[in-house]
Amino acid sequence: MTETSTTQPPEWHFEQGPIRPPSEAHSLLLRVSRNCPWNRCTFCPVYKGRKFSMRPVEDVCRDIDAVARHLDLLRRNLGEPGVETQGLLQLWHDRLPSAEQASFRAAAHWLAGGLQSVFLQDADGLIVGPKRLRVILAHLQATFPWTFRITAYTRSQTVLRFSQEELIALRQAGLTRLHIGLESGCDAVLEKVCKGATRAMHIQAGQRVKQAGIELSEYVMPGLGGRELSEHHARDSATALNAIRPDFIRLRTLAIPEGVPLHEEWRSGRFEFCTSVEIARELLLFLQNLDGIAGELASDHVLNLFEDLTGILPADQPRLVAMVQDFLDLTDERRCVYLVGRRGGMLRGLRDLIDPIKEAAARNLCEQLGATPDNVEDICRRLMQRFI
Numbered sequence: 001m002t003e004t005s006t007t008q009p010p011e012w013h014f015e016q017g018p019i020r021p022p023s024e025a026h027s028l029l030l031r032v033s034r035n036c037p038w039n040r041c042t043f044c045p046v047y048k049g050r051k052f053s054m055r056p057v058e059d060v061c062r063d064i065d066a067v068a069r070h071l072d073l074l075r076r077n078l079g080e081p082g083v084e085t086q087g088l089l090q091l092w093h094d095r096l097p098s099a100e101q102a103s104f105r106a107a108a109h110w111l112a113g114g115l116q117s118v119f120l121q122d123a124d125g126l127i128v129g130p131k132r133l134r135v136i137l138a139h140l141q142a143t144f145p146w147t148f149r150i151t152a153y154t155r156s157q158t159v160l161r162f163s164q165e166e167l168i169a170l171r172q173a174g175l176t177r178l179h180i181g182l183e184s185g186c187d188a189v190l191e192k193v194c195k196g197a198t199r200a201m202h203i204q205a206g207q208r209v210k211q212a213g214i215e216l217s218e219y220v221m222p223g224l225g226g227r228e229l230s231e232h233h234a235r236d237s238a239t240a241l242n243a244i245r246p247d248f249i250r251l252r253t254l255a256i257p258e259g260v261p262l263h264e265e266w267r268s269g270r271f272e273f274c275t276s277v278e279i280a281r282e283l284l285l286f287l288q289n290l291d292g293i294a295g296e297l298a299s300d301h302v303l304n305l306f307e308d309l310t311g312i313l314p315a316d317q318p319r320l321v322a323m324v325q326d327f328l329d330l331t332d333e334r335r336c337v338y339l340v341g342r343r344g345g346m347l348r349g350l351r352d353l354i355d356p357i358k359e360a361a362a363r364n365l366c367e368q369l370g371a372t373p374d375n376v377e378d379i380c381r382r383l384m385q386r387f388i
C-alpha cells in the first residue's frame with residue numbers, strides 16, 4: 001500500500017474526533033487521522049467542510065502516553081474507602097493545566113467504561129497505512145496490554161489498498177474489528193449517493209477482512225435508495241452481505257440534515273423519501289433475503305424504525321421478519337401512534353405499545369402535534385431532525 005503524506009500540526013495536543021460507532025460508547029477514542037479522506041457521500045454531514053489530514057504517529061503515541069499517565073493516577077487513587085469519586089474527578093480535572101484536561105477526561109471515561117476497547121478515529125482508521133498502524137498498535141499493546149478489542153471505521157476502497165498479508169499482520173498486531181459503511185449493496189444506489197465503492201468492491205473488501213481473521217461490522221442504511229430504488233436496495237444489500245458474511249450487520253436509517261447534497265436533491269424533487277411503511281417493507285425484503293449469515297443484526301441507532309430489531313442470525317430471522325410484519329399489519333391509526341411515540345423517543349419497538357403508560361404518552365404526543373395517518377410522515381421527519 002502507498003503511504004499518504006503527513007500534515008504536521010505545529011505542536012502536539014491530545015485530540016479526539018466527533019463520532020464513533022454506537023457499540024464503541026465505552027471505548028478509548030484515539031484519533032489517528034482527522035476527518036474523512038473521501039468526504040463525498042451525498043447523505044453524510046459529519047465531516048463536510050473539514051479538511052482531511054493525518055496525525056503524526058508520534059502525536060498519536062503521545063496521546064496514548066498521556067492517557068496512560070492519567071490512568072495510573074486514577075487507578076491508584078480511586079476506589080479508596082470514603083473517596084467521593086465524581087467530586088474528586090472534577091477537582092483533579094479543574095486543577096490540571098488546560099492542555100491536559102482532554103486526555104484526563106478520556107482516561108476517566110475509559111476507566112468508567114471498563115478499559116476494554118480502543119477505537120481508532122476518524123472516518124477511516126486504515127487510511128494511515130500499514131506501517132504507521134503497526135507502530136500505533138504496538139504502542140497501544142505495550143501500554144495497555146489488557147485491551148481486549150481494538151477497532152476502527154474504514155472504507156472498502158481503503159481495505160482494497162491493503163494486501164492480504166498486510167491485513168493479517170494488522171490482526172496479529174492487535175486490530176480486532178473493522179466497521180465498514182456498506183450503506184447499500186446496490187450499484188445504482190451507491191453511484192447515486194457517491195459512495196466511491198461498487199457492490200463488487202464492497203464484497204471483495206469485506207471478504208478480505210474476514211479472511212484476515214478480523215471481525216467485520218457492516219452498516220446498512222434503510223431508505224437510502226429512496227422510493228425509486230427501495231426494492232433493489234433491499235435485495236442487493238442482503239445478497240451482498242450474504243457474500244461477505246460479516247459478524248455484525250448494523251442498521252442506520254437514512255435521515256437527511258440540511259447542508260448535504262442529498263437534501264438539495266430532496267428539495268428539488270430528485271430524491272423521494274420512503275414512507276415508514278415503505279421502509280418497513282424494505283426491511284422485510286432485506287431480512288427475507290439474508291441467507292447463510294451467522295452473525296448479529298443490530299439496530300443500535302435512534303433513527304431506526306425499530307430499536308429492538310436485533311437478534312442472532314440465522315436463528316432469530318423468523319422472529320425479526322414477524323416483528324416487521326406485525327408493524328405492517330397495524331391499523332393506520334395505531335401505526336400513527338407507534339410512529340409518533342417512536343420518533344418522540346417514548347417507544348423503542350412495537351412491544352412498548354402494549355405498555356399502557358407508554359402508549360398513553362405516545363397518544364398524548366399525537367394529540368399535541370395533531371398527528372393523523374395523513375400527516376404523520378411529515379411530523380415524524382420533523383421529530384427525527386432532533387437526532388441528526
Ligand code: SF4
Binds near residue numbers: 038044047
Ligand atoms: S466515507 Fe463515511 S464519513 Fe466519509 S463521507 Fe462517506 S459516510 Fe461520511
